[in-house]
Amino acid sequence: MANGVWHTGYHIKIELTHADLGHPDRPGLLDEIAVPIERRDRELLQCLQHHDTGICRAEEEDRSPWMTIRRRTVDGVTTLVAAHLPVRTKPTADETDKHKALKERIARAAHRQGLSAQIEARSTDGKVRNDVLVSGSAGRVGWEVQYSPITASTVRRRSTAAADRGIMPLWVTNDDRAALIDRAPWVRVDDWPWRDIASERTMLVRGGVRHLQDWACTPAAQRPCPLNGTSCGGLHVAWTLPALCLPPKPHTQVDALVAASAEGDYVPMKIPAQHYPRASTRLWAPTADRDRWRNIIGEDEPLPDADPPAEAGLTFTEEDLDSTCRYGEDTRVFDDRRPRRDHADASGLHTFPEVPQRIFRIPRQPQRLNVGPEQRAEAAQRYGCPIWHVGPCAGCGAPIHRYGPGSAHACAACSQRVR
DSSP: SEEEEETTTTTEEEEEEEEEOOTOOOTTTHHHHHHHHGSOOOTEEEOOOHHHHHHHHGGGGGGGEEEEEEEEEEEEEEEHHHHHHHSOOSSHHHHHHHHHHOOOOOHHHHHTTTTTEEEEETTTTTSOOOEEEEEEEEEEEEEEOSOOOOOOOHHHHHHHHHHHEEEEEEEESSSOOOBBBTSSEEEEEOOOHHHHHHSSSBEEEEBBBOOOEEEETTTSSOOTTTTTSSSSSEEEEEEEGGSSSSSSOOOOBBHHHHHHHHHHHHHEEEEEEEEEEEEEEEEEEEEEHHHHHHHOOOSSSSSOOOOOOOOOOOOOOOOOOOOSOOOTTOOOOOOSSEEEOOOHHTTEEEEEESSOOSSSSOOOOOOOOOHHHHEEEEEEEEHOOOOOOOEEOOOTTEEEOSSTTTTTOOOOOTTEEOO
């Protein structure tokens, strides 16, 4: 990542490793260049090497010479860096065809299930537009088909705006590295040509839908212990991909999810990591799995909603300005301060030293029949047996069962024989 850029408006070099950006006479310069790309001139900031020589390394790999400013956090230290923007700002024709085909497929799936679906639906105040708005008994789901790149901040902003208007956002991507993943309710699908998307071919959800798995970690368990690889004697609870469930579960179909999400059969969840609640995984899950999860976690252990990432303090290293294009040398760039998580945390793994008492099943008590004298007489006549009576034992008072006159019975409590 570059530690400086060329400002095309002021015709100055900006040094990102200095607190004053190399221009103490411009105190508001940082606020100006940190404005989101959609709210400023895209060609405001330029790669220094491109400015000096007319071409840079990034241009050889389908990137533009235009730059954006990001915060980069490594080992807890946050600095400013400049990153190249893509060559294009609009979706390609192929992406546009895929986008249109998937929107139409979602709407068709909703209509087949008797649900309302509107393509390019706008909110009453005109501030929110959904690619497809599906309405069902559980509420409104706003499907957002995203085949082109998008920033995490844009996903958060648009998702919050939809939620504020009573719409549950559901983002769809074909990229397993898309910025929208875990920033809002999402699913991932295969990267199909638009003709396949528009066809009746079964389209599966490949990511974003998980099923709850819980197991006692004993030597006889089918799964290895996720903590030590053998067994720890505790209870593990995790959200697992369908194919990794025991037994495996079928993948959810996109068409089925359209109805299931609007009817409440599948629900969005935000699962915090057990030891770092601010880090969370977003997923869609069957309602029964959601209820089981809540039962295991317990109502006395609320699941916190991850706060917006805290604004980390900037560190300025005072390094010399480097005009060399560093594109491709380091790709670890973060646009939020959430910690990196391993696979266990990403699956929402929770481990309990022992099975919580609240999930033990209490055996049902057998129901006692309340039979009146007329019903006893009718039953005796039907089955040709003496009339059955219930009364206290004369010896100890315990309830005893006996039949008609002349029939003898022993009390189970005191063994006294009674007639």
